[in-house]
Amino acid sequence: VQLVESGGGLxxxxxxxxxxxxxxxxxxxxxxxxxxxxxxxxxxELVASIxxxxxxxxxxxxVKGRFTISRxxxxxxxxxxxNSLKPEDTAVYYCNFVAGIWGQGTQVTVSS
Numbered sequence: 001v002q003l004v005e006s007g008g009g010l011x012x013x014x015x016x017x018x019x020x021x022x023x024x025x026x027x028x029x030x031x032x033x034x035x036x037x038x039x040x041x042x043x044x045e046l047v048a049s050i051x052x053x054x055x056x057x058x059x060x061x062x063v064k065g066r067f068t069i070s071r072x073x074x075x076x077x078x079x080x081x082x083n084s085l086k087p088e089d090t091a092v093y094y095c096n097f098v099a100g101i102w103g104q105g106t107q108v109t110v111s112s
Contacts, residue, residue, distance in 0.1 A: 001025035003095050008106030011085055019080040019106055021095030029053075029073040031098070035080045037091035037108075047093070048080060062088075085110045 007019040019035070032051050038044040048069040049058045057069050068081040078095055085108075092105040 003103035005106040039091040
């Protein structure tokens, strides 16, 4: 089982990034997927989730209206489109489908 996150980087406040998570080693389409983030000195928190077929999504209040989670089951990939980024969005972002299995994460830094 492998989760490989990508797409992070340094962006100015108000900017956008699109994160990707390539999954392998399990039947991707049978699992809901989630994005988490962990800021320095803070606990990992759930950012967004999406159901198996992508028909339902959920967002943390802090990102609602700015972030969009989506998935492509044909490509075994889940995405996180992040718009109107704020400095407080700075964190390492991880995708996840079951407890205890994590990728290496991708660093997002929002700074001027």
